[in-house]
Amino acid sequence: MINQESMQVPLSDAGTSLHLRYIHNTEKTGPIVLLLHGAVENGKIFYTHNNKGLAPFLATHGYRCFVLDLRGRGESVPPISRGHDYGQTESIVEDVPTAVEFISNQLGERPQFWVAHSWGGVIMNSVFARFPEEIKYVDACAYFGSKRSLYNNHPEKLLKANVMWYRLAYYYTKKHGYLPAKKLRWGSDSETAKSHRQSAEWAKISPWVDSDDAFDYAYELSDKKLPPTLHIAGVNDKALAQPIDIKMFMKESGIGTQALNIYGKKYGHTHNYGHIDMLTHPNAVTEQFQDVLNWFRDHQR
Template sequence: MIKQNSLYVPVGEGHQLHLRHIYHGQHSGPAVLFIHGAVENGKIFYTQSNKGLAPFLASQGYQCFVADLRGRGDSKPAISKGDTHGQTESIVEDIPAILQFITAKTGNRPQFWVAHSWGGVLLNSVFARFPNEIEHVSACVYFGTKRSLYNRHPEKLLKANLIWYTLAFWQVNKHGYLPAKRLKWGSDNETRKSHAQSVQWAKRLPWVDSDDGFDYAAALKDRALPPTLHIAGVKDKALAQPIDIKKFMAESGTGIQEIVVYGRRYGHQHDYDHINMLTHSAARHDQFSDILAWFERFGQVPSV
């Protein structure tokens, strides 16, 4: 039986990060950390009725920890106009605090890291800042992760150039934060700072932190990161085409990296896009099954 419960990790001044613990019965298999992307939260990875990637992996014996970053999902308090935190805090404070919490609970660092979209940028940024974490991770899987956008598809011009780079700033100035959920631009909101910082990197500007000038690209240039499987969808035209993902792979160190594009033309059951690569019912037969093989190739195999 798959079980779920909510845990909370204290960070910053009065913030509580929500961590959804999803596991099989009393089993305590290898831990998997899940990090969502921008204008999203951890529910991209699960439903309370046990659909999605995290319950799927839990059914195979993995112990899953799905994070809601600061102010998102069930983290407390929700994002408001007075918030000053951004992606730097996610990299330097939130994710390290989550790793410490999981270690205290399970006795080990998470063996596998999984991310959707911008979450993969945050995780590789953690590897750059805290290279000692690399030795604890057997493998990573990133769904539709890119840092900078290089494709010129019309949908990209609409969603990135017009909405994210232009209209979103108007909304932020009006409300003090980006109300992306109300605008139906995503499943959750963003702070002024997190939006501005993500725009900077998406526009192909250097992978450098706007807070303290830390150069992530330089830190990773000659460093081998854990083996990483990059998942792309044939219908993901705007936010993570293979050209965008491959550019991110090129600046993510010297380790093993593979990209697989999922769609009917490649023998898969569905033509996946940026969101349903994680939410479509057929994914368990396509990319979810391939994730199991990736984990088994590089890490410990749980016994259910």
């Protein structure tokens, strides 16, 4: 039987907390998994309340899953609104480390496996760069459609990135004080003006350097052996994470073991997966979800 419960993790700012969705079976003894969403999204990309999605799938195989909503997203409080001045730097230096410490304090163990969708993979590898001592606790990672800079020139990328993300989004953040992406039907959640600006700067072909303090993530990772990471791409993900984009992210993500699997009918799969349905399509359970499970089993220490 799969159980779900919500936990609120206080942050340093009074009245601000992160939401963790704890999804597990009744035994609560398996390895711990931390799951992180991408931009204009929240943790619901990994689960539904009726136990569909990657996190419940892993829970049925004994894993204890913690799905994190970054500050202001999902069920974290308060939701993003005008005046919130935090961005992805805060996600890297406080949100993810705070969630990891909370899990460690609650269960006496740190997450053994890390999973991300889209921009969440950039945040996670940035955490490894800032806090390399965390690497030794993580056996393996699985990143769905994660890239940093966009190298492809597909027409859909030119629309979604060059027009919408690099131009129109700045107009909306100036107008509203934040990016109301859900209202615009650009995604499932909002972004602060700062988180949009910082992610847009990195999504362009530019150095992987923090705009707050000039921390050079690429330099710090250049000689680091990160946990073995399985990268997942979909053949219908034309705009946001084509194989060339993912390969360039892999290239700047240390010297550890990395693999790239592409999911589509021409590779023997049942569906041509895109950026979102690589995690939400019913057939993912027997294809990429199963491959993630095997990856974790092969690399569990």
